[in-house]
Amino acid sequence: MTEPSHRSRRTGGRSARVRQAVVDAAVTVLLERGPDHFSVAEVATKAGVHETSIYRRWRTRENLIVDALLATSGAVIPVPDTGSVRGDLIELARSVATYLTHPAGATFTRAAAVHVDDETIAAARRKFWESRLQLAAVIIERGIQRRELPRATDARLVLETVIAPLHMRVLLTHEPIDDTLPERIVDLICAGLSGTDTSISALSATGGPRVDD
Missing domain, CATH: 1.10.10.60 (Homeodomain-like)
Structure with a gap:
C-alpha cells in the first residue's frame, strides 16, 4: 500500500x-x-x-x-487476488495493519474517528468507508464463485470483522499489532464460515485452522 x-x-x-x-x-x-x-x-x-x-x-x-x-486521502489499500479467500483476507489484513502501524496512518485513523456535527462531512465520511468496503467485497464475491463460501455470505460483515480488531488496537487498547495477528484473525473468521469446530483457545495457541484452498 x-x-x-x-x-x-x-x-x-x-x-x-x-x-x-x-x-x-x-x-x-x-x-x-x-x-x-x-x-x-x-x-x-x-x-x-x-x-x-x-x-x-x-x-x-x-x-x-x-x-x-x-x-x-491518498492512501490506497490494494485488493489482493491470491487465489483463495483465506489468502486474500490475510493479505488485506496485513495491508491494513501496515497502514495502521505507520505513524501517519495511525494518526489519520485516530483523527478520522472524531465526532463531527456537520452532516455534509459526516455523509462524506460514510461514503468514503462505503466505497472501500464495496471495493474489497470482490474478495468475498470471488470466494462465492469458487464455492469456498456459502452464497449467502455477508461480504460487509466479513470485511468489518477482519479490520475491526486491528482498528480496536489503534483506537481503544493501544496494543501493538504483531505480525501474526492478521492471520489469526482471518483463521478465526474462516473457521466460522466453514463451520469448523475449533475453540478460541486453540485458535489463539496454534494460529488458527487452515481452510482448504
Whole structure:
C-alpha cells in the first residue's frame, strides 16, 4: 500500500485556493501534533488566513480535521487476488495493519474517528468507508464463485470483522499489532464460515485452522 499522502488536486478560484491552503496546513499540523494537540490557531498561521475564517467555514476543529482527511486521502489499500479467500483476507489484513502501524496512518485513523456535527462531512465520511468496503467485497464475491463460501455470505460483515480488531488496537487498547495477528484473525473468521469446530483457545495457541484452498 502507499504511504498516506496529503496532496490533492488543486482547483481554480480564490476560495478553492484558500480552502486548499487550510486543508494542507491542517494535515501538516495533524501529522506534527496529532489529533489531541491539533490547533486551529496553528493551522491559520500556517495557511496564512484568519482563525475566524476557518471557524466560519468549518465551525469546529473536529469538522476541519475530518474534512481535511477526506479531501486529501491518498492512501490506497490494494485488493489482493491470491487465489483463495483465506489468502486474500490475510493479505488485506496485513495491508491494513501496515497502514495502521505507520505513524501517519495511525494518526489519520485516530483523527478520522472524531465526532463531527456537520452532516455534509459526516455523509462524506460514510461514503468514503462505503466505497472501500464495496471495493474489497470482490474478495468475498470471488470466494462465492469458487464455492469456498456459502452464497449467502455477508461480504460487509466479513470485511468489518477482519479490520475491526486491528482498528480496536489503534483506537481503544493501544496494543501493538504483531505480525501474526492478521492471520489469526482471518483463521478465526474462516473457521466460522466453514463451520469448523475449533475453540478460541486453540485458535489463539496454534494460529488458527487452515481452510482448504
